[in-house]
Amino acid sequence: VSAAAHAAPPSEVEVVVAALAALEREHEALLDFIYLCPLGILQLDAAGTVEIANPVASQLLLQIAPGADFSNFFAVMDAVDPELRQLADGLTAERGTVCEARRVDAGRRSARAALPLVFTVTLLKLNPDRSMAVLADVSRSDAAERAARATEERFRAVLDGVRDYAIFSLALDGTIESWNRSAERMFEFTAEEALGLDAVALCAPDGTGAARMEAMLAGARTQGWGEDDGWWRRKARTRFWGSAVLSLAEDAEGAPRGFTVVIRDATRRRRREEELEAKAYTDALTGVGNRRYFDEVAPREADRAARLRDSVCLVTLDVDHFKRVNDTHGHAAGDAVLAAVARAVRDAAREVDVVARIGGEEFAVLLPSTDAGGARAAADRIRLAVEQLVVRTGDAALRVTVSAGVAELASAPDDAGVGEGIDRLLARADAALYAAKRRGRNRVVVAEAPRPGGAPA
Amino acid sequence: MPTLTASVAFDAPDALATLNDLDEAALDACAFGVIGMEPDGTVAQYNAFEQRRAGMTRERVVGRHFFSEVAPCTNNYLVATRYEDEPALDAVIPYVFTLRMRPTPVELRLLRGPGAARMYLLVRPRGA
Numbered sequence: 001v002s003a004a005a006h007a008a009p010p011s012e013v014e015v016v017v018a019a020l021a022a023l024e025r026e027h028e029a030l031l032d033f034i035y036l037c038p039l040g041i042l043q044l045d046a047a048g049t050v051e052i053a054n055p056v057a058s059q060l061l062l063q064i065a066p067g068a069d070f071s072n073f074f075a076v077m078d079a080v081d082p083e084l085r086q087l088a089d090g091l092t093a094e095r096g097t098v099c100e101a102r103r104v105d106a107g108r109r110s111a112r113a114a115l116p117l118v119f120t121v122t123l124l125k126l127n128p129d130r131s132m133a134v135l136a137d138v139s140r141s142d143a144a145e146r147a148a149r150a151t152e153e154r155f156r157a158v159l160d161g162v163r164d165y166a167i168f169s170l171a172l173d174g175t176i177e178s179w180n181r182s183a184e185r186m187f188e189f190t191a192e193e194a195l196g197l198d199a200v201a202l203c204a205p206d207g208t209g210a211a212r213m214e215a216m217l218a219g220a221r222t223q224g225w226g227e228d229d230g231w232w233r234r235k236a237r238t239r240f241w242g243s244a245v246l247s248l249a250e251d252a253e254g255a256p257r258g259f260t261v262v263i264r265d266a267t268r269r270r271r272r273e274e275e276l277e278a279k280a281y282t283d284a285l286t287g288v289g290n291r292r293y294f295d296e297v298a299p300r301e302a303d304r305a306a307r308l309r310d311s312v313c314l315v316t317l318d319v320d321h322f323k324r325v326n327d328t329h330g331h332a333a334g335d336a337v338l339a340a341v342a343r344a345v346r347d348a349a350r351e352v353d354v355v356a357r358i359g360g361e362e363f364a365v366l367l368p369s370t371d372a373g374g375a376r377a378a379a380d381r382i383r384l385a386v387e388q389l390v391v392r393t394g395d396a397a398l399r400v401t402v403s404a405g406v407a408e409l410a411s412a413p414d415d416a417g418v419g420e421g422i423d424r425l426l427a428r429a430d431a432a433l434y435a436a437k438r439r440g441r442n443r444v445v446v447a448e449a450p451r452p453g454g455a456p457a
Numbered sequence: 458m459p460t461l462t463a464s465v466a467f468d469a470p471d472a473l474a475t476l477n478d479l480d481e482a483a484l485d486a487c488a489f490g491v492i493g494m495e496p497d498g499t500v501a502q503y504n505a506f507e508q509r510r511a512g513m514t515r516e517r518v519v520g521r522h523f524f525s526e527v528a529p530c531t532n533n534y535l536v537a538t539r540y541e542d543e544p545a546l547d548a549v550i551p552y553v554f555t556l557r558m559r560p561t562p563v564e565l566r567l568l569r570g571p572g573a574a575r576m577y578l579l580v581r582p583r584g585a
Contacts, residue, residue, distance in 0.1 A: 027512065028512060028513060028514060028517060031511070031512045031513060032513065032517060034558070035511075035513075035527070035528065035529070035530075035555075036526070036529060038529065050559070050560060051559075052558040052559065053555060053558065053559065053560045054555060054558065055528065055529070055530030055554065055555045056529065056530050057560075058530060058553045058554065058555055058560040059530035059531075059533065059553070061553075061560070062552065062553045070553075070560065071560075110534065110535075112534045112535070112538070113534055114534060
């Protein structure tokens, strides 16, 4: 077809030379292939004598036996893995796998070596006189793995070892998605018990959990994080004061994936603060909050409720015919009555409610996350509890009653765009209280909702 | 015109300077392997001895990166790292290369100078 057809046929010598040249090229390509193979490959005889080794195998063995003769594979390996020889001797079958990816920790072989040498050995017996060994240097991946493990262990130690913190995560719907030792320790719920639970279950059972959690989640959704200082509950129903930060967790595409919660047990700090504050804010006679306490806490609570569109109610209570008790039985008897009434109010109120003595014989109870109906029921419980009281003083056994006014903070701003505020709320509750007095005492009256912009009823 | 007398011994003290002046024929006359590398590690020279020793032709090797594409078994702290770390390098180390797939003890001389354009790796069979 081509010029070759017209040329003289190649001589025998030319054919052989061409064939040799082709072989040479193939041989060179094969050598190149084996030189570049990233694995060490060895062929051994029955005694372990190295018959063939590629450069990577030589280089690996050189690190174990620098400068030394390594004509025998097992002799070299004795230094780092003496068991390998026994494994090979133990395989009495004519052929089979002596070991597969057996890990050898050779340690740091030189001061210049950046990493400890770790490699794997696969040893295959092809027949009684011939074995193949494959060596893979895994120093780098091994070091990376160890670093990752160390980081993870450090992180776990932080999570597990620090008693004062709990870190866990919530799904977007607020149910518990992950739970670890730190959370287990703080809340005493096991992972099995906690996973899938609504996080509200972790709040102290004072009726405000749902609102607190919703406020935190709302904060996290809108600004990336939400926080809360409050009482949380342990499984055993004991409570602790915790500062919580809840942050939005996003997936790789930036879509919200859930929430991460970090809670610090601040009970001790809280107790210290409480002890310091206690004296200044406690009514010495009754042990409930004083007027100063009410004036500080109530506006904050009203603001919080207005901001979160949460309901809050105020109950004011006044001991009926108290002047008569004082006049008839003396001031000591009057004091005993006030203390007993305060205790009854405190006992009937929830943990989260703000109880204070705001006047001579007047108490106030602020009920967060409670509507007028709930507040009326609470006020009635208090009224009934006081009615049951028998206050023993000297030789007298006194019975007293209370009248109560209930007002719910108006959620809608007035004409001026201002929320109702605690002063007007207090005025409305007091007005209801005097209505209760006028209607015969020992009763609860709920204030009408205020007319927008109008004066309190 | 190459001078027929130009040559260098494996352990000549001024080997680096001399190697820079030798042409291909003079390098081929050496009784040890000579690999000349550009500062980036690319093979520029590969003498006859080294071609025979390694079983690789000059055409296959020149232009490749020595430590990663020709002899990855030297891409380690014993050899390659020293070229990176030591601007003035002249060290003889015992090493093992493969000759016809058999581990063969060799001596390596690692040469690199700040003033020299090229780095050199000399390979001499041990006990030879």
